[in-house]
Amino acid sequence: xxxxxxxxxxxxxxxxxxxKDVNFSELMGEAAxxxxxxxGLTIDDIDCVICSSSPEFFCGINEPEMFAxxxxxxxxxxxxxxxxGGTVGASTGITGWYMVSSGLYNNxxxxxxxxxxxxxxxxxxxxxxxxTMGRDFAAGAPSAVxxxxxxxxxxxxxxxxxxxxxxxTQMRKNALYNPNATLKxxxxxxxxxxxxxxxxxxxxxxxxxxxxxxxxxxxxxxxxYADKNPRPKAWVQSVSTIAEGVNYPDRDWSVPIxxxxxxxxxxxxxxxxxxxxxxxxxxxYDAFTSQHLIWxxxxxxxxxxxxxxxxxxxxxxxxxxxxxxxxxGGVLSNNSIGGSAMIRQAEIAMQIMGxxxxxxxxxxxxxLAHGWGGAIxxxxxxxxxxxxxxxxxxxxxxxxxx
Amino acid sequence: xxxxxxxNGEIVLDYKWSPGQTIGKFLTNLKDGKxxxxxxxxVTSKVFLPPQGWSPYANKKMTKFERIVGSPTLKTxxxxxxxxxxxxxxxxxxxxxxxxxxVGADTELLHIVVASEEKLLALKPGDKLKPxxxxxxxxxxxxxxxxxxxxx
Numbered sequence: 001x002x003x004x005x006x007x008x009x010x011x012x013x014x015x016x017x018x019x020k021d022v023n024f025s026e027l028m029g030e031a032a033x034x035x036x037x038x039x040g041l042t043i044d045d046i047d048c049v050i051c052s053s054s055p056e057f058f059c060g061i062n063e064p065e066m067f068a069x070x071x072x073x074x075x076x077x078x079x080x081x082x083x084x085g086g087t088v089g090a091s092t093g094i095t096g097w098y099m100v101s102s103g104l105y106n107n108x109x110x111x112x113x114x115x116x117x118x119x120x121x122x123x124x125x126x127x128x129x130x131x132t133m134g135r136d137f138a139a140g141a142p143s144a145v146x147x148x149x150x151x152x153x154x155x156x157x158x159x160x161x162x163x164x165x166x167x168x169t170q171m172r173k174n175a176l177y178n179p180n181a182t183l184k185x186x187x188x189x190x191x192x193x194x195x196x197x198x199x200x201x202x203x204x205x206x207x208x209x210x211x212x213x214x215x216x217x218x219x220x221x222x223x224x225y226a227d228k229n230p231r232p233k234a235w236v237q238s239v240s241t242i243a244e245g246v247n248y249p250d251r252d253w254s255v256p257i258x259x260x261x262x263x264x265x266x267x268x269x270x271x272x273x274x275x276x277x278x279x280x281x282x283x284x285y286d287a288f289t290s291q292h293l294i295w296x297x298x299x300x301x302x303x304x305x306x307x308x309x310x311x312x313x314x315x316x317x318x319x320x321x322x323x324x325x326x327x328x329g330g331v332l333s334n335n336s337i338g339g340s341a342m343i344r345q346a347e348i349a350m351q352i353m354g355x356x357x358x359x360x361x362x363x364x365x366x367x368l369a370h371g372w373g374g375a376i377x378x379x380x381x382x383x384x385x386x387x388x389x390x391x392x393x394x395x396x397x398x399x400x401x402x
Numbered sequence: 403x404x405x406x407x408x409x410n411g412e413i414v415l416d417y418k419w420s421p422g423q424t425i426g427k428f429l430t431n432l433k434d435g436k437x438x439x440x441x442x443x444x445v446t447s448k449v450f451l452p453p454q455g456w457s458p459y460a461n462k463k464m465t466k467f468e469r470i471v472g473s474p475t476l477k478t479x480x481x482x483x484x485x486x487x488x489x490x491x492x493x494x495x496x497x498x499x500x501x502x503x504x505v506g507a508d509t510e511l512l513h514i515v516v517a518s519e520e521k522l523l524a525l526k527p528g529d530k531l532k533p534x535x536x537x538x539x540x541x542x543x544x545x546x547x548x549x550x551x552x553x554x
Binding site: 143 | 407408411413417419421422425428429446448449450452458459477478479480481482483484486487488489490496499500501508509510512513514523526527542543544
Protein backbone atom coordinates (compact mmCIF):
# COMPACT_ATOMS: atom_id res chain seq x y z
CA UNK A 1 0.00 0.00 0.00
CA UNK A 2 1.05 3.55 -0.65
CA UNK A 3 0.71 6.62 1.55
CA UNK A 4 -2.46 7.41 3.51
CA UNK A 5 -4.84 9.78 1.72
CA UNK A 6 -7.73 11.85 3.09
CA UNK A 7 -10.54 13.74 1.42
CA UNK A 8 -10.58 17.18 3.03
CA UNK A 9 -12.72 19.31 0.74
CA UNK A 10 -15.93 18.79 -1.24
CA UNK A 11 -17.82 20.89 -3.77
CA UNK A 12 -21.14 20.16 -5.43
CA UNK A 13 -22.85 22.54 -7.83
CA UNK A 14 -26.13 24.24 -7.06
CA UNK A 15 -29.33 22.25 -7.15
CA UNK A 16 -31.24 22.68 -10.39
CA UNK A 17 -31.89 20.32 -13.31
CA UNK A 18 -30.86 22.83 -15.95
CA UNK A 19 -28.03 25.25 -15.31
CA LYS A 20 -28.73 27.72 -18.09
CA ASP A 21 -26.82 30.37 -16.14
CA VAL A 22 -23.40 28.76 -16.75
CA ASN A 23 -21.50 27.02 -19.52
CA PHE A 24 -19.60 23.74 -19.08
CA SER A 25 -16.35 25.33 -17.90
CA GLU A 26 -18.11 27.64 -15.45
CA LEU A 27 -20.04 24.71 -13.98
CA MET A 28 -16.80 22.78 -13.44
CA GLY A 29 -15.17 25.88 -11.94
CA GLU A 30 -18.02 26.34 -9.48
CA ALA A 31 -17.46 22.88 -8.00
CA ALA A 32 -13.68 23.32 -8.03
CA UNK A 33 -13.80 26.62 -6.11
CA UNK A 34 -16.14 25.19 -3.51
CA UNK A 35 -13.90 22.19 -2.88
CA UNK A 36 -10.77 24.29 -2.39
CA UNK A 37 -12.57 26.69 -0.04
CA UNK A 38 -14.15 23.75 1.77
CA UNK A 39 -10.71 22.25 2.37
CA GLY A 40 -9.54 25.57 3.79
CA LEU A 41 -6.88 25.82 1.09
CA THR A 42 -5.93 28.29 -1.61
CA ILE A 43 -5.22 27.70 -5.28
CA ASP A 44 -1.49 27.83 -4.58
CA ASP A 45 -1.79 24.81 -2.29
CA ILE A 46 -3.00 22.60 -5.14
CA ASP A 47 -0.24 20.85 -7.03
CA CYS A 48 -2.20 18.79 -9.56
CA VAL A 49 -5.68 18.97 -11.12
CA ILE A 50 -7.69 16.18 -12.73
CA CYS A 51 -10.71 17.55 -14.57
CA SER A 52 -12.98 14.98 -16.16
CA SER A 53 -16.32 14.60 -17.85
CA SER A 54 -18.34 11.94 -19.62
CA PRO A 55 -18.16 11.28 -23.40
CA GLU A 56 -17.74 14.48 -25.41
CA PHE A 57 -20.99 14.00 -27.32
CA PHE A 58 -22.93 15.05 -24.22
CA CYS A 59 -21.56 18.58 -23.97
CA GLY A 60 -20.84 18.79 -27.69
CA ILE A 61 -17.29 20.06 -27.20
CA ASN A 62 -14.36 17.93 -28.17
CA GLU A 63 -11.64 18.11 -25.50
CA PRO A 64 -13.80 20.12 -23.08
CA GLU A 65 -10.96 20.21 -20.55
CA MET A 66 -9.17 22.60 -22.88
CA PHE A 67 -11.52 25.45 -21.99
CA ALA A 68 -12.14 24.19 -18.46
CA UNK A 69 -8.44 24.54 -17.54
CA UNK A 70 -8.83 28.29 -16.93
CA UNK A 71 -11.77 27.72 -14.60
CA UNK A 72 -10.48 24.72 -12.67
CA UNK A 73 -7.14 26.06 -11.45
CA UNK A 74 -5.15 24.09 -13.98
CA UNK A 75 -3.16 26.98 -15.44
CA UNK A 76 0.60 26.30 -15.15
CA UNK A 77 -0.08 23.08 -13.27
CA UNK A 78 -0.30 19.40 -14.21
CA UNK A 79 -3.86 19.15 -15.58
CA UNK A 80 -5.34 15.85 -16.75
CA UNK A 81 -8.61 14.50 -18.04
CA UNK A 82 -9.64 10.88 -17.93
CA UNK A 83 -12.77 9.26 -19.34
CA UNK A 84 -14.45 6.01 -18.35
CA GLY A 85 -18.11 6.71 -19.16
CA GLY A 86 -20.45 6.62 -16.18
CA THR A 87 -17.67 5.67 -13.81
CA VAL A 88 -15.62 8.71 -14.82
CA GLY A 89 -16.24 10.67 -11.62
CA ALA A 90 -15.20 7.71 -9.48
CA SER A 91 -12.24 6.94 -11.71
CA THR A 92 -11.19 10.58 -11.35
CA GLY A 93 -11.38 10.38 -7.55
CA ILE A 94 -9.48 7.10 -7.62
CA THR A 95 -6.85 8.57 -9.95
CA GLY A 96 -6.47 11.45 -7.49
CA TRP A 97 -5.95 8.87 -4.76
CA TYR A 98 -3.23 7.16 -6.82
CA MET A 99 -1.53 10.52 -7.46
CA VAL A 100 -1.33 11.23 -3.75
CA SER A 101 -0.86 7.71 -2.43
CA SER A 102 2.00 7.08 -4.82
CA GLY A 103 3.86 10.11 -3.50
CA LEU A 104 3.73 12.05 -6.77
CA TYR A 105 1.68 14.90 -5.29
CA ASN A 106 0.43 15.99 -1.87
CA ASN A 107 -2.64 18.09 -2.65
CA UNK A 108 -4.73 17.06 -5.63
CA UNK A 109 -7.95 18.65 -6.85
CA UNK A 110 -10.33 16.34 -8.71
CA UNK A 111 -13.39 17.59 -10.60
CA UNK A 112 -15.92 15.74 -12.68
CA UNK A 113 -19.20 16.85 -14.16
CA UNK A 114 -21.25 17.45 -17.25
CA UNK A 115 -24.18 19.32 -18.73
CA UNK A 116 -26.56 16.61 -19.86
CA UNK A 117 -29.54 18.82 -20.55
CA UNK A 118 -28.08 20.48 -23.65
CA UNK A 119 -28.49 17.56 -26.03
CA UNK A 120 -30.22 14.21 -26.45
CA UNK A 121 -28.54 12.05 -23.83
CA UNK A 122 -29.86 8.79 -25.23
CA UNK A 123 -28.42 9.65 -28.61
CA UNK A 124 -25.03 10.16 -27.02
CA UNK A 125 -25.41 6.92 -25.08
CA UNK A 126 -26.33 4.99 -28.21
CA UNK A 127 -23.09 6.21 -29.79
CA UNK A 128 -21.12 4.15 -27.30
CA UNK A 129 -22.20 1.04 -29.21
CA UNK A 130 -19.91 -0.24 -31.95
CA UNK A 131 -20.84 1.30 -35.30
CA THR A 132 -20.16 -1.96 -37.12
CA MET A 133 -21.87 -4.28 -34.68
CA GLY A 134 -24.63 -3.28 -32.30
CA ARG A 135 -25.41 0.37 -32.90
CA ASP A 136 -28.19 -0.58 -35.30
CA PHE A 137 -30.18 -1.64 -32.27
CA ALA A 138 -28.79 0.66 -29.59
CA ALA A 139 -31.68 2.20 -27.71
CA GLY A 140 -29.77 4.22 -25.14
CA ALA A 141 -29.06 3.11 -21.59
CA PRO A 142 -32.61 2.17 -20.51
CA SER A 143 -32.85 -0.76 -22.91
CA ALA A 144 -29.50 -2.24 -21.92
CA VAL A 145 -30.40 -1.98 -18.23
CA UNK A 146 -33.88 -3.29 -18.99
CA UNK A 147 -32.26 -6.44 -20.44
CA UNK A 148 -30.11 -6.66 -17.30
CA UNK A 149 -33.18 -6.23 -15.10
CA UNK A 150 -35.14 -8.85 -17.00
CA UNK A 151 -32.24 -11.28 -16.55
CA UNK A 152 -32.16 -10.52 -12.81
CA UNK A 153 -35.92 -10.99 -12.39
CA UNK A 154 -35.70 -14.29 -14.26
CA UNK A 155 -32.92 -15.49 -11.96
CA UNK A 156 -34.52 -14.05 -8.81
CA UNK A 157 -38.26 -14.62 -9.24
CA UNK A 158 -39.08 -13.01 -5.89
CA UNK A 159 -38.13 -9.61 -7.38
CA UNK A 160 -41.28 -7.91 -8.72
CA UNK A 161 -42.18 -4.55 -10.23
CA UNK A 162 -43.46 -3.57 -6.78
CA UNK A 163 -39.89 -3.78 -5.47
CA UNK A 164 -38.71 -1.38 -8.14
CA UNK A 165 -41.54 0.97 -7.13
CA UNK A 166 -40.47 0.74 -3.48
CA UNK A 167 -36.86 1.51 -4.36
CA UNK A 168 -37.81 4.46 -6.56
CA THR A 169 -40.03 5.88 -3.83
CA GLN A 170 -37.38 5.38 -1.15
CA MET A 171 -34.76 7.21 -3.24
CA ARG A 172 -37.00 10.16 -4.15
CA LYS A 173 -37.98 10.51 -0.47
CA ASN A 174 -34.31 10.53 0.55
CA ALA A 175 -33.66 13.20 -2.08
CA LEU A 176 -36.06 15.59 -0.36
CA TYR A 177 -33.47 15.97 2.43
CA ASN A 178 -30.50 16.47 0.11
CA PRO A 179 -30.05 20.08 -1.04
CA ASN A 180 -27.92 18.89 -3.97
CA ALA A 181 -30.45 16.44 -5.43
CA THR A 182 -31.86 17.81 -8.68
CA LEU A 183 -35.08 15.78 -8.93
CA LYS A 184 -37.46 16.55 -6.08
CA UNK A 185 -40.78 14.75 -6.09
CA UNK A 186 -42.55 15.36 -2.77
CA UNK A 187 -45.63 13.62 -4.15
CA UNK A 188 -43.73 10.38 -4.88
CA UNK A 189 -45.48 7.13 -3.95
CA UNK A 190 -45.35 3.48 -4.92
CA UNK A 191 -48.67 3.93 -6.75
CA UNK A 192 -47.21 6.81 -8.72
CA UNK A 193 -44.18 4.68 -9.64
CA UNK A 194 -46.42 1.78 -10.73
CA UNK A 195 -48.70 4.03 -12.77
CA UNK A 196 -45.93 5.40 -14.98
CA UNK A 197 -45.80 4.39 -18.66
CA UNK A 198 -43.35 1.73 -19.81
CA UNK A 199 -39.95 3.03 -20.78
CA UNK A 200 -38.52 -0.32 -21.78
CA UNK A 201 -39.95 -3.40 -20.05
CA UNK A 202 -39.67 -4.09 -17.13
CA UNK A 203 -38.66 -0.47 -16.50
CA UNK A 204 -41.16 2.36 -16.21
CA UNK A 205 -40.48 6.04 -16.60
CA UNK A 206 -39.61 6.79 -12.96
CA UNK A 207 -37.42 3.67 -12.68
CA UNK A 208 -34.95 5.84 -14.58
CA UNK A 209 -32.74 8.69 -13.41
CA UNK A 210 -33.27 12.30 -14.52
CA UNK A 211 -30.80 14.15 -16.74
CA UNK A 212 -29.09 16.94 -14.87
CA UNK A 213 -26.36 19.55 -15.14
CA UNK A 214 -23.99 18.96 -12.23
CA UNK A 215 -20.35 18.86 -11.24
CA UNK A 216 -18.58 17.61 -8.14
CA UNK A 217 -15.06 18.26 -6.87
CA UNK A 218 -12.90 16.98 -4.03
CA UNK A 219 -9.52 17.79 -2.53
CA UNK A 220 -7.34 14.80 -1.66
CA UNK A 221 -4.36 15.32 0.65
CA UNK A 222 -1.48 13.15 1.74
CA UNK A 223 -1.28 12.17 5.40
CA UNK A 224 1.40 14.78 6.07
CA TYR A 225 -0.78 17.62 4.78
CA ALA A 226 -4.13 16.23 5.95
CA ASP A 227 -2.81 15.95 9.52
CA LYS A 228 -2.00 19.67 9.46
CA ASN A 229 -5.44 20.52 8.07
CA PRO A 230 -7.97 21.12 10.88
CA ARG A 231 -10.96 20.53 8.57
CA PRO A 232 -13.05 17.34 8.98
CA LYS A 233 -11.76 14.52 6.83
CA ALA A 234 -12.60 11.11 5.44
CA TRP A 235 -9.71 8.66 5.11
CA VAL A 236 -9.66 6.61 1.93
CA GLN A 237 -8.80 3.04 2.92
CA SER A 238 -9.14 1.10 -0.31
CA VAL A 239 -9.98 1.72 -3.95
CA SER A 240 -10.70 -0.59 -6.84
CA THR A 241 -11.64 -0.18 -10.46
CA ILE A 242 -12.39 -3.34 -12.47
CA ALA A 243 -13.62 -3.91 -16.03
CA GLU A 244 -15.51 -6.82 -17.54
CA GLY A 245 -15.59 -7.56 -21.26
CA VAL A 246 -18.46 -6.15 -23.29
CA ASN A 247 -19.80 -9.51 -24.46
CA TYR A 248 -17.92 -12.38 -22.90
CA PRO A 249 -18.58 -16.14 -22.87
CA ASP A 250 -21.25 -17.38 -20.48
CA ARG A 251 -22.09 -13.89 -19.28
CA ASP A 252 -24.99 -13.55 -16.90
CA TRP A 253 -26.23 -9.96 -17.29
CA SER A 254 -27.51 -10.03 -13.74
CA VAL A 255 -24.17 -10.99 -12.17
CA PRO A 256 -21.64 -8.14 -12.43
CA ILE A 257 -18.40 -10.09 -12.01
CA UNK A 258 -16.34 -6.88 -12.12
CA UNK A 259 -18.20 -5.48 -9.12
CA UNK A 260 -17.82 -8.74 -7.23
CA UNK A 261 -14.08 -8.66 -7.88
CA UNK A 262 -13.79 -4.98 -6.88
CA UNK A 263 -15.63 -5.77 -3.64
CA UNK A 264 -13.48 -8.81 -2.94
CA UNK A 265 -10.32 -6.71 -3.28
CA UNK A 266 -11.55 -3.78 -1.17
CA UNK A 267 -13.02 -5.98 1.56
CA UNK A 268 -9.76 -7.94 1.77
CA UNK A 269 -7.69 -4.74 2.01
CA UNK A 270 -9.86 -3.24 4.74
CA UNK A 271 -10.63 -6.37 6.77
CA UNK A 272 -14.36 -6.21 6.04
CA UNK A 273 -15.64 -9.77 6.43
CA UNK A 274 -19.38 -9.18 6.63
CA UNK A 275 -20.28 -6.03 4.69
CA UNK A 276 -23.81 -5.86 6.13
CA UNK A 277 -22.35 -5.74 9.64
CA UNK A 278 -19.11 -3.86 8.96
CA UNK A 279 -20.30 -0.91 6.81
CA UNK A 280 -22.44 2.00 8.05
CA UNK A 281 -23.49 3.70 4.82
CA UNK A 282 -23.32 2.98 1.09
CA UNK A 283 -23.77 5.10 -2.03
CA UNK A 284 -24.30 3.11 -5.23
CA TYR A 285 -24.56 4.27 -8.83
CA ASP A 286 -28.27 3.56 -9.28
CA ALA A 287 -29.19 5.04 -12.64
CA PHE A 288 -32.16 2.66 -12.55
CA THR A 289 -34.15 1.28 -9.60
CA SER A 290 -33.43 -2.37 -10.37
CA GLN A 291 -29.71 -1.77 -9.96
CA HIS A 292 -30.22 -1.62 -6.18
CA LEU A 293 -31.02 -5.33 -6.33
CA ILE A 294 -28.19 -6.24 -8.69
CA TRP A 295 -25.37 -4.11 -7.29
CA UNK A 296 -26.18 -4.75 -3.61
CA UNK A 297 -26.28 -8.51 -4.17
CA UNK A 298 -22.90 -8.29 -5.91
CA UNK A 299 -21.57 -6.31 -2.94
CA UNK A 300 -22.43 -9.32 -0.78
CA UNK A 301 -25.17 -7.69 1.30
CA UNK A 302 -27.70 -10.51 0.89
CA UNK A 303 -28.09 -14.11 -0.18
CA UNK A 304 -28.03 -14.78 -3.90
CA UNK A 305 -31.38 -13.90 -5.47
CA UNK A 306 -32.71 -12.48 -2.19
CA UNK A 307 -32.07 -8.74 -2.48
CA UNK A 308 -35.78 -7.94 -2.84
CA UNK A 309 -36.84 -9.65 0.38
CA UNK A 310 -33.72 -9.25 2.49
CA UNK A 311 -32.81 -5.67 1.56
CA UNK A 312 -35.97 -3.95 0.28
CA UNK A 313 -38.95 -5.64 1.99
CA UNK A 314 -37.00 -5.76 5.24
CA UNK A 315 -36.30 -2.02 5.07
CA UNK A 316 -32.57 -2.70 5.63
CA UNK A 317 -31.44 -0.04 3.15
CA UNK A 318 -33.82 2.71 4.29
CA UNK A 319 -32.53 5.73 6.22
CA UNK A 320 -33.72 4.07 9.43
CA UNK A 321 -32.57 0.61 8.34
CA UNK A 322 -29.54 -1.43 9.27
CA UNK A 323 -27.42 -0.17 6.37
CA UNK A 324 -28.75 2.96 4.64
CA UNK A 325 -28.10 2.99 0.90
CA UNK A 326 -28.06 6.29 -0.99
CA UNK A 327 -29.15 8.74 1.72
CA UNK A 328 -28.56 11.38 -1.01
CA GLY A 329 -31.38 10.01 -3.16
CA GLY A 330 -28.78 8.50 -5.46
CA VAL A 331 -28.31 8.83 -9.17
CA LEU A 332 -32.08 8.33 -9.41
CA SER A 333 -32.37 11.88 -8.06
CA ASN A 334 -29.46 13.58 -9.83
CA ASN A 335 -27.65 12.33 -12.91
CA SER A 336 -25.19 14.37 -14.87
CA ILE A 337 -23.22 11.16 -15.67
CA GLY A 338 -19.92 13.10 -15.47
CA GLY A 339 -20.53 14.11 -11.87
CA SER A 340 -22.53 11.12 -10.67
CA ALA A 341 -19.86 8.62 -9.66
CA MET A 342 -17.78 11.29 -7.87
CA ILE A 343 -20.89 12.45 -6.02
CA ARG A 344 -21.15 8.90 -4.63
CA GLN A 345 -17.63 9.31 -3.16
CA ALA A 346 -18.28 12.87 -2.01
CA GLU A 347 -21.53 11.88 -0.31
CA ILE A 348 -19.81 9.05 1.58
CA ALA A 349 -17.02 11.45 2.58
CA MET A 350 -19.67 13.91 3.87
CA GLN A 351 -21.35 11.12 5.84
CA ILE A 352 -18.02 10.09 7.37
CA MET A 353 -17.21 13.72 8.22
CA GLY A 354 -20.66 14.09 9.81
CA UNK A 355 -21.49 16.93 7.43
CA UNK A 356 -24.41 15.49 5.47
CA UNK A 357 -26.96 17.73 7.20
CA UNK A 358 -30.55 16.57 6.93
CA UNK A 359 -29.60 13.31 5.22
CA UNK A 360 -26.88 12.42 7.72
CA UNK A 361 -26.74 8.77 8.80
CA UNK A 362 -26.12 8.40 12.54
CA UNK A 363 -22.69 7.09 13.53
CA UNK A 364 -21.30 6.84 10.00
CA UNK A 365 -17.86 5.42 10.72
CA UNK A 366 -17.16 3.30 7.63
CA UNK A 367 -18.68 3.88 4.20
CA LEU A 368 -18.55 2.51 0.67
CA ALA A 369 -18.95 4.42 -2.62
CA HIS A 370 -19.65 2.58 -5.86
CA GLY A 371 -19.48 3.66 -9.50
CA TRP A 372 -20.84 2.06 -12.66
CA GLY A 373 -20.11 2.77 -16.31
CA GLY A 374 -19.28 1.47 -19.76
CA ALA A 375 -22.06 -0.64 -21.22
CA ILE A 376 -22.75 -2.58 -18.06
CA UNK A 377 -19.18 -3.53 -17.32
CA UNK A 378 -17.05 -0.95 -15.44
CA UNK A 379 -17.23 -0.87 -11.66
CA UNK A 380 -15.40 1.10 -8.99
CA UNK A 381 -15.36 1.01 -5.21
CA UNK A 382 -13.88 3.41 -2.66
CA UNK A 383 -14.01 2.61 1.05
CA UNK A 384 -13.57 5.39 3.61
CA UNK A 385 -13.39 5.64 7.38
CA UNK A 386 -13.53 8.33 10.02
CA UNK A 387 -10.27 7.24 11.63
CA UNK A 388 -6.95 7.27 9.82
CA UNK A 389 -6.50 3.58 10.63
CA UNK A 390 -9.63 1.61 9.77
CA UNK A 391 -9.04 -0.69 12.74
CA UNK A 392 -9.69 2.29 15.00
CA UNK A 393 -13.00 2.87 13.24
CA UNK A 394 -13.89 -0.79 13.73
CA UNK A 395 -12.97 -0.32 17.40
CA UNK A 396 -15.23 2.76 17.72
CA UNK A 397 -18.12 0.78 16.28
CA UNK A 398 -17.50 -2.10 18.65
CA UNK A 399 -17.48 0.23 21.67
CA UNK A 400 -20.66 1.96 20.54
CA UNK A 401 -22.50 -1.28 20.00
CA UNK A 402 -21.23 -2.59 23.34
CA UNK B 403 -32.78 43.93 -24.16
CA UNK B 404 -32.45 40.33 -23.04
CA UNK B 405 -29.13 38.54 -22.66
CA UNK B 406 -28.32 35.74 -25.06
CA UNK B 407 -29.10 32.53 -23.19
CA UNK B 408 -29.28 29.72 -25.73
CA UNK B 409 -27.37 28.95 -28.93
CA ASN B 410 -28.68 26.18 -31.17
CA GLY B 411 -26.23 23.88 -32.87
CA GLU B 412 -25.89 20.63 -34.71
CA ILE B 413 -22.96 18.30 -35.36
CA VAL B 414 -22.97 16.24 -38.55
CA LEU B 415 -19.93 14.10 -39.24
CA ASP B 416 -19.34 11.45 -41.89
CA TYR B 417 -17.43 8.27 -41.18
CA LYS B 418 -16.17 5.33 -43.18
CA TRP B 419 -15.69 2.67 -40.53
CA SER B 420 -13.49 -0.36 -41.09
CA PRO B 421 -15.10 -3.35 -39.41
CA GLY B 422 -11.74 -5.16 -39.31
CA GLN B 423 -11.06 -8.57 -40.79
CA THR B 424 -13.05 -10.63 -38.31
CA ILE B 425 -16.30 -8.67 -38.31
CA GLY B 426 -15.72 -8.01 -42.01
CA LYS B 427 -15.83 -11.75 -42.65
CA PHE B 428 -18.93 -12.12 -40.45
CA LEU B 429 -20.73 -9.43 -42.46
CA THR B 430 -19.58 -10.89 -45.79
CA ASN B 431 -20.90 -14.32 -44.82
CA LEU B 432 -24.23 -12.81 -43.81
CA LYS B 433 -24.47 -11.14 -47.21
CA ASP B 434 -23.23 -13.96 -49.42
CA GLY B 435 -24.40 -17.05 -47.63
CA LYS B 436 -27.07 -16.13 -45.06
CA UNK B 437 -24.53 -17.58 -42.70
CA UNK B 438 -23.75 -16.72 -39.09
CA UNK B 439 -20.01 -17.02 -38.44
CA UNK B 440 -18.43 -17.25 -35.03
CA UNK B 441 -14.82 -17.73 -33.91
CA UNK B 442 -13.49 -20.26 -31.44
CA UNK B 443 -10.72 -19.53 -28.96
CA UNK B 444 -8.14 -22.26 -29.46
CA VAL B 445 -7.15 -22.19 -25.80
CA THR B 446 -10.45 -21.95 -23.93
CA SER B 447 -12.63 -23.49 -26.68
CA LYS B 448 -15.15 -20.69 -26.10
CA VAL B 449 -17.03 -19.56 -29.20
CA PHE B 450 -17.61 -15.85 -29.77
CA LEU B 451 -20.66 -14.65 -31.72
CA PRO B 452 -20.45 -12.04 -33.11
CA PRO B 453 -16.85 -12.98 -33.73
CA GLN B 454 -13.95 -10.92 -32.42
CA GLY B 455 -10.34 -11.14 -33.41
CA TRP B 456 -8.77 -11.39 -29.97
CA SER B 457 -9.41 -13.68 -27.03
CA PRO B 458 -9.06 -11.69 -23.82
CA TYR B 459 -8.78 -14.90 -21.81
CA ALA B 460 -6.08 -16.65 -23.81
CA ASN B 461 -4.53 -13.37 -25.02
CA LYS B 462 -4.35 -14.84 -28.47
CA LYS B 463 -5.65 -14.04 -31.91
CA MET B 464 -8.77 -15.97 -32.81
CA THR B 465 -8.92 -17.02 -36.45
CA LYS B 466 -10.84 -20.29 -36.36
CA PHE B 467 -14.25 -19.52 -37.87
CA GLU B 468 -17.22 -21.78 -37.27
CA ARG B 469 -20.63 -21.70 -38.85
CA ILE B 470 -23.50 -21.39 -36.40
CA VAL B 471 -26.55 -23.34 -37.47
CA GLY B 472 -29.92 -23.61 -35.86
CA SER B 473 -32.32 -21.10 -34.41
CA PRO B 474 -31.61 -19.07 -31.30
CA THR B 475 -33.44 -18.76 -28.02
CA LEU B 476 -34.13 -15.61 -26.07
CA LYS B 477 -31.55 -15.01 -23.34
CA THR B 478 -32.87 -11.66 -22.14
CA UNK B 479 -34.77 -8.86 -23.80
CA UNK B 480 -36.78 -5.71 -23.33
CA UNK B 481 -39.78 -4.31 -25.14
CA UNK B 482 -38.82 -0.85 -26.34
CA UNK B 483 -41.76 1.57 -26.08
CA UNK B 484 -39.97 4.88 -26.59
CA UNK B 485 -38.52 5.05 -30.09
CA UNK B 486 -34.79 5.78 -29.90
CA UNK B 487 -33.24 8.22 -32.40
CA UNK B 488 -31.85 5.32 -34.40
CA UNK B 489 -34.98 3.20 -34.34
CA UNK B 490 -34.24 0.26 -36.67
CA UNK B 491 -35.47 1.16 -40.14
CA UNK B 492 -38.86 -0.25 -41.05
CA UNK B 493 -39.71 -1.21 -37.47
CA UNK B 494 -42.24 0.47 -35.22
CA UNK B 495 -42.41 0.50 -31.44
CA UNK B 496 -43.07 -1.59 -29.53
CA UNK B 497 -40.39 -4.08 -30.59
CA UNK B 498 -38.03 -6.16 -28.53
CA UNK B 499 -34.32 -5.51 -28.14
CA UNK B 500 -32.96 -8.95 -27.37
CA UNK B 501 -29.81 -10.86 -26.48
CA UNK B 502 -30.00 -14.17 -28.34
CA UNK B 503 -28.32 -17.47 -27.49
CA UNK B 504 -27.33 -19.87 -30.26
CA VAL B 505 -26.38 -23.50 -29.77
CA GLY B 506 -22.65 -23.64 -30.41
CA ALA B 507 -21.93 -20.07 -29.27
CA ASP B 508 -20.86 -18.97 -25.78
CA THR B 509 -21.65 -15.26 -26.18
CA GLU B 510 -24.88 -13.67 -27.21
CA LEU B 511 -25.96 -11.80 -30.32
CA LEU B 512 -27.85 -8.53 -29.92
CA HIS B 513 -30.77 -8.17 -32.34
CA ILE B 514 -34.46 -7.32 -32.44
CA VAL B 515 -37.63 -9.38 -32.24
CA VAL B 516 -40.67 -8.10 -34.10
CA ALA B 517 -44.16 -9.36 -33.27
CA SER B 518 -47.42 -8.07 -31.85
CA GLU B 519 -47.21 -6.48 -28.40
CA GLU B 520 -49.16 -9.40 -27.01
CA LYS B 521 -46.67 -11.93 -28.41
CA LEU B 522 -43.72 -9.89 -27.20
CA LEU B 523 -45.16 -9.65 -23.70
CA ALA B 524 -45.55 -13.42 -23.63
CA LEU B 525 -41.93 -14.11 -24.68
CA LYS B 526 -39.70 -15.43 -21.93
CA PRO B 527 -36.06 -16.44 -21.66
CA GLY B 528 -35.50 -19.79 -23.36
CA ASP B 529 -38.23 -19.30 -26.00
CA LYS B 530 -37.24 -20.18 -29.55
CA LEU B 531 -36.91 -17.56 -32.29
CA LYS B 532 -36.21 -17.64 -36.01
CA PRO B 533 -34.57 -15.14 -38.35
CA UNK B 534 -36.29 -13.20 -41.12
CA UNK B 535 -33.68 -12.42 -43.78
CA UNK B 536 -33.71 -9.41 -46.07
CA UNK B 537 -34.20 -10.06 -49.77
CA UNK B 538 -31.39 -7.71 -50.67
CA UNK B 539 -28.42 -8.16 -48.41
CA UNK B 540 -25.58 -5.64 -48.26
CA UNK B 541 -23.36 -6.90 -45.47
CA UNK B 542 -24.76 -5.41 -42.27
CA UNK B 543 -26.25 -7.01 -39.18
CA UNK B 544 -29.63 -5.92 -40.56
CA UNK B 545 -29.22 -8.44 -43.41
CA UNK B 546 -31.16 -10.40 -40.84
CA UNK B 547 -34.03 -7.96 -40.75
CA UNK B 548 -35.32 -9.22 -37.42
CA UNK B 549 -36.25 -12.34 -35.50
CA UNK B 550 -39.76 -13.62 -34.83
CA UNK B 551 -41.05 -16.05 -32.22
CA UNK B 552 -40.81 -19.53 -33.73
CA UNK B 553 -44.39 -20.36 -32.87
CA UNK B 554 -45.78 -17.14 -34.30
